[in-house]
Amino acid sequence: MGILIALLVLSVLIFFHELGHFTAARFFGVQVDVFSIGFGKRLWTKKIGKTEWSISAIPLGGYVKMKGQDDTDPNNRGQRVAKSTQGVDFHTPDSPQYDEDSYNVKKPWQRIIILLAGPFANFLMAFLLYFAIANLGVPKLLAYVGTVGKDTPALAAGLQKNDKLMQINGINIRYWEEVGKQINATSGDVTVIIERNKLLHTLVLKPKVIEDQNIFGEKVTRRIIGISPLGEQTTVYFGLVDGLNYAWEETKKASVLIFQSVQKLLTGVVSPDKLGGIITIVDVTAQASHAGILALFLFTALISVNLGVLNLLPIPALDGGHIMFNLYEMITGKSASEKVMMYITMVGWALLIALMMLGLYNDIHRLMEK
Numbered sequence: 001m002g003i004l005i006a007l008l009v010l011s012v013l014i015f016f017h018e019l020g021h022f023t024a025a026r027f028f029g030v031q032v033d034v035f036s037i038g039f040g041k042r043l044w045t046k047k048i049g050k051t052e053w054s055i056s057a058i059p060l061g062g063y064v065k066m067k068g069q070d071d072t073d074p075n076n077r078g079q080r081v082a083k084s085t086q087g088v089d090f091h092t093p094d095s096p097q098y099d100e101d102s103y104n105v106k107k108p109w110q111r112i113i114i115l116l117a118g119p120f121a122n123f124l125m126a127f128l129l130y131f132a133i134a135n136l137g138v139p140k141l142l143a144y145v146g147t148v149g150k151d152t153p154a155l156a157a158g159l160q161k162n163d164k165l166m167q168i169n170g171i172n173i174r175y176w177e178e179v180g181k182q183i184n185a186t187s188g189d190v191t192v193i194i195e196r197n198k199l200l201h202t203l204v205l206k207p208k209v210i211e212d213q214n215i216f217g218e219k220v221t222r223r224i225i226g227i228s229p230l231g232e233q234t235t236v237y238f239g240l241v242d243g244l245n246y247a248w249e250e251t252k253k254a255s256v257l258i259f260q261s262v263q264k265l266l267t268g269v270v271s272p273d274k275l276g277g278i279i280t281i282v283d284v285t286a287q288a289s290h291a292g293i294l295a296l297f298l299f300t301a302l303i304s305v306n307l308g309v310l311n312l313l314p315i316p317a318l319d320g321g322h323i324m325f326n327l328y329e330m331i332t333g334k335s336a337s338e339k340v341m342m343y344i345t346m347v348g349w350a351l352l353i354a355l356m357m358l359g360l361y362n363d364i365h366r367l368m369e370k
Contacts, residue, residue, distance in 0.1 A: 006285035007059050009300050011037055013125065013307055014062040020121025021064045022051075024114040031101040034065035066114075068102030108330035115319045115326070122308030123251060129301035130250040134243035136294055137235040141176035144230035145194075152226020153205040159194065159227060166200065167193040175236075176229045183207055184223050216264045254305040262309065272358060316341075316348030 015037055025032055031050055036042070038056035045054045103111065143165040148154045165173045168182035169191055183190055192203045207223035214220050238246050264270040288299040312320040321344075329335050 003286050005296070009285050009296070009303070011059055011062075013122065013300070013304050014038075014059075016121045016125045016304070017118045017307060017311070018062045018064045020117035020119070020124075021066075021114060023121075024117035025064065025066050025103070028106055028110045028114065029101055030103050030106065030114070031067035031099075032064055033067055034063070036065075037062045039063070066103040067099065068104040108326040112323050112326045112330070115323045118319055119308040119311045122304045122311070123255070126254060126301040126304040126308070127247045127251045129297050129304065130247035131243050133250075133294060133297050133301075134238035134246040136297070137237050138246070139233055139294075140236050141229050142232040142234055143173045143176050143179055144232045146228045146230035149226035149228075152224075153208055154226040157192075157203040157205045157225075159192075159203065159205075159225075160196065162196075162230065164195040165192060166195050167191075179227075180222075180224075183225060190223075190225065216260070216269055218264075218269060250301070251305065254302055255309060258306050258309040262313070315351060316345040317351075318348075321345075321348055 018035060018037070022032055022035055033050070034052045034054060036054040036056050038054075038059040039061055040057040042054045042056050045052055047053070099105070103114070106114075145154075145159055145161055145163040145165065148159050148161065165179060167173060168179065169186055171178075171182050171185075173179060173182065190205045190207055192205060194201050194203065205225050207225050209221055209223055212220055212222050261270065265272070285296070285299055285303070288295040311318050312323075314320045314324045316322070316325075325336060325341060335341075
């Protein structure tokens with residue numbers, strides 16, 4: 001059941017991505033010939049208007065085929081690809097390639113918007129999921145002290161179990177996640193106001209600086225006072241305005257995290273064996289579905305942001321690569337060299353396939369280790 005839910009989640013995210021392209025294309029009057037969820041043999045097809053809506057056998061992707069669009073042409077212009085040995089262009093001006101509703105006759109900025117619409121739809125999907133989460137209720141730890149470590153600044157200052165942290169350096173504290181953030185927000189001593197037995201007490205602590213690792217395994221220094229949470233939890237329900245703000249901040253946070261992850265992978269900070277493929281995505285999504293709707297929504301939002309960010313990478317096989325070509329044309333007023341763009345496209349596809357194969361290899365290796 002979990003695997004079926006995972007495949008459904010992927011299909012919904014792919015549908016939303018392609019719907020972004022479809023909507024922008026139709027806005028600019030471009031005819032969409034095919035809208036497919038999945039690749040390979042078509043299992044179901046229904047023609048609505050001039051578009052064939054399809055579900056295909058391999059549910060690991062999808063595509064929108066626009067009139068005049070030719071992915072064998074790096075510039076997606078179509079008119080340069082099919083040439084005879086005499087150099088005669090098979091696509092004459094009378095060809096459907098040049099109709100007003102053809103993709104390749106649109107201005108570069110229009111094609112860029114069509115290309116951007118897919119990733120934008122993924123970011124929008126994540127935003128909507130985070131907004132739903134904000135209204136379903138977000139579990140948060142309250143700022144109660146659980147344990148106080150031995151030989152720590154907290155013990156020396158007199159902090160005790162069940163103390164409620166009210167303020168740190170003049171900033172009101174509501175949840176545990178804010179404690180570490182405020183301790184590390186400044187240098188020097190930390191002034192803490194706590195509530196104990198319904199009385200307020202002010203304590204001054206000198207945080208200890210330790211070496212730690214961030215989520216990418218990099219060495220960092222951070223300030224601690226030596227306490228852990230009590231574990232008291234509450235569920236926070238956001239209103240309309242706060243919910244929109246929460247959704248925006250979480251979408252932004254997830255986007256930055258994915259961008260940083262890609263950067264760390266490319267610079268060698270993160271080992272390539274940490275890369276996950278489709279099997280890992282399906283497995284983790286299935287696990288999230290068993291953990292409940294909130295966990296499923298959280299992970300789905302993260303995958304959606306992931307799809308949006310990765311599709312913006314300047315790799316010719318992806319939306320970002322096509323955007324790069326159209327930007328070049330918009331700036332220079334001419335298309336780039338066909339030969340150069342073809343080589344770049346081939347390298348882009350090779351890189352993309354290599355990454356997919358590496359992810360698949362890592363997935364299989366992890367399964368064999370279980």
